[in-house]
Amino acid sequence: MCGIAGILNYDRRKRAPPEILEQMLESIFHRGPDENGSLLDRELAMGMRRLSIIDLVDGKQPMFDCSGRYGIVFNGEIYNYRELRKDLENRGHKLSTHSDTEVIIHLFEELGPECVHQLRGMFGFAIWDNRQRELFIVRDRLGIKPLYYTEASGCLVFASEIKALLRHPEVGAQLDYHGLSRYLSLKYVPAPGTMFANIRSLEPGHFLHARNGQIETRRYWDISFKKNHPVKSDEEYSEELLNLLRESVELRLRSDVPFGAFLSGGLDSSVIVALMAEAMDEPVKTFSVGFSGAAGQDELPYAQQIADRFGCDHHSFEITASDFLDYAETVLWHMDQPISDHATVATFMVAKLARRHVKMVLTGEGGDELFAGYARYQGERFAPLGA
Structure with a gap:
């Protein structure tokens, strides 16, 4: 597994503090002991801790598309990345690595958030568009990979684990009594709730879009039961x-x-x-x-x-x-x-x-x-x- 974390200031004039990002990433060192990397772009700071599984040498992150417009930090694995890579190359894309991360960023370059429908795998990733100054955060269909976020003092803070969010000085560890009630009733806290006030879990099959000081979450997938499925033996x-x-x-x-x-x-x-x-x-x-x-x-x-x-x-x-x-x-x-x-x-x-x-x-x-x-x-x- 890997781990990602990031900070987005809603005021574009304010620099996202790289020293806080570093503390957040250090708290999830156990998720990715092989290497780390950061993307710093004025109001945005995001990075990742990597556990290398595919393309051990050239799969370093953050990774960018050919134009440098889109940057990604990614936790997970895309199982059909070879097939997707071949399709991209047939459509003229030039890929320089053999990693599944690069496949995602090229798909996003072409299709935007809708690229998620082509991905088979477990994933949580964040993509920064440095031209439109907007951030997309995506979680896989079944929520295999975790992603949490909160808003604090005019910024969005996100990470693979809650402990990383708590390293931000403006994020407190207050108990969410509704989350406690759900836990005592169900023996777990369903997303988007957590045991922490104001900290939310990005729901499975959802993505989060942050732009112009506003965030919006939207479902991109839900399980479908076909009532007219043909009867078989x-x-x-x-x-x-x-x-x-x-x-x-x-x-x-x-x-x-x-x-x-x-x-x-x-x-x-x-x-x-x-x-x-x-x-x-x-x-x-x-x-x-x-x-x-x-x-x-x-x-x-x-x-x-x-x-x-x-x-x-x-x-x-x-x-x-x-x-x-x-x-x-x-x-x-x-x-x-x-x-x-x-x-x-x-x-x-x-x-x-x-x-x-x-x-x-x-x-x-x-x-x-x-x-x-x-x-x-x-x-x-x-x-x-x-x-």
């Missing part, structure tokens, strides 16, 4: 789903660094590992965590079975109750807000194991939500029956 649906999963995994394997997978032994992560093994010429590096003394919750034997089945280079370890206490504060610091999912600590610890061997991982995260895997979803089956 179970076999046809299964084949279509497998093809979609296979394509999705293959796109995500485009990387210039070593990668692996988190493996729990459950259906979701096991499918991902199986498809990775099918697509790769070398053993998949897999990583698992078990729970010492937790009867009925230790999935390590199942993970080992899957790893053996697909010839994985498997790594695993067990954590104890005291490990949870030891790492809880660190995890909360990274999250910036309370989180009710106890698995977050386990995920943090297995990530520490994985980083010794690889730079990125694929996971089965989201499978239960997409396919109603949790027991609580089963009640939906009976809802139409009434009382």
Whole structure:
């Protein structure tokens, strides 16, 4: 992952303070330890911390289009960047790197904010137009990559993490009681709310446009349920789903660094590992965590079975109750807000194991939500029956 941050003064005569931007970027060093870069243009200061995954040498940011009008800082990955790059070159664009960042800036040069509809991936990025003196901030469709913003003392402040916003001297850490209420009711705070007063999360599938001292947010995507979708057989649906999963995994394997997978032994992560093994010429590096003394919750034997089945280079370890206490504060610091999912600590610890061997991982995260895997979803089956 990478991290971005920026400050835009609404008064064009006021210089955005680079020293504050530097403090903001320093607070998210952990998101991008490989390198950093800044764009300073009078009322704007924005920058990024980079974790290099694609085009390790020439993918430095900020990056600009050929004319120098547009500059971008980008967190994420565009999975279809090769196809988009080829289309751009066929239309006369001259690209000088092999990074997905440069593809975005050239698409924006041609299509403006509408370019987001062509992007497949997870992303949060900011583009500065130094001719019109306007800023565009965009978050991916499902909100995989975080983006937060606030307005304080005549400026817009944005960043990948709340802790970076709080490094600005005009941004305070006051509790948002409505956010607290939502958290206690739902066990999380839905976007655009946060636990901090006046700090907002840019909603998934939205972009923010800042110009002439005003900001506007607009939705560019929402999920669509087609009621007239043709009915198919179970076999046809299964084949279509497998093809979609296979394509999705293959796109995500485009990387210039070593990668692996988190493996729990459950259906979701096991499918991902199986498809990775099918697509790769070398053993998949897999990583698992078990729970010492937790009867009925230790999935390590199942993970080992899957790893053996697909010839994985498997790594695993067990954590104890005291490990949870030891790492809880660190995890909360990274999250910036309370989180009710106890698995977050386990995920943090297995990530520490994985980083010794690889730079990125694929996971089965989201499978239960997409396919109603949790027991609580089963009640939906009976809802139409009434009382």
